């Protein structure tokens with residue numbers, strides 16, 4: 175459990191972590207080397223790989239290529255069990271707790287077992303909560319679930335805590351890729367104060383201020399996808 179341990183130890187120390195999300199559907203193989211070069215130059219703790227709508231079989235070669243150019247651990251963030259690959263270091267074993275679609279609560283997880291049983295990648299049980307990001311995001315479309323409204327703070331907290339009671343090792347508050355509204359600071363604060371396990375926050379984060387705010391209010395790990403996709407020098411602005 176190297177990666178989970180690393181996240182937990184940093185949480186204890188109060189050291190905040192950053193992850194860049196690369197979507198195999200949006201970044202072509204020939205751009206990986208230059209993209210990874212930018213990531214290597216900055217303080218990036220993890221590379222997440224995944225998307226809601228990734229074509230079958232491409233994650234494997236995508237992760238392999240990333241691994242050629244970096245030592246940064248690669249964590250799968252799969253939208254579908256077909257995105258699993260042994261080339262990664264770990265997988266966020268997600269259960270979409272905010273939704274009521276059995277496919278993403280338990281079916282996908284069952285389908286992934288034949289692969290994972292034969293695999294040595296680290297499995298990180300993760301409670302995944304989709305929070306309203308002010309726009310219909312692909313997670314919402316693909317999962318056919320309704321995000322929780324940002325005004326329902328109690329429901330968000332109770333859902334996250336239920337996740338911890340269920341044994342999840344991490345809770346992930348997701349506004350959805352390209353969200354217009356990021357997960358609000360009061361939500362991050364309330365959830366983090368009620369959890370003992372690490373908290374990941376992502377979706378729509380585009381500025382240094384938003385990133386800092388997420389950390390300040392209790393996120394242990396922040397995930398950035400779109401802002402980096404749109405501007406590969408984005409990480410430089412964080413220095």
Ligand code: 1GP
Nearest residue numbers: 351352376377378399400
């Ligand atoms: C990770 O899906 C997010 O939780 C990434 O969102 O693409 O908006 O950064 P962005």
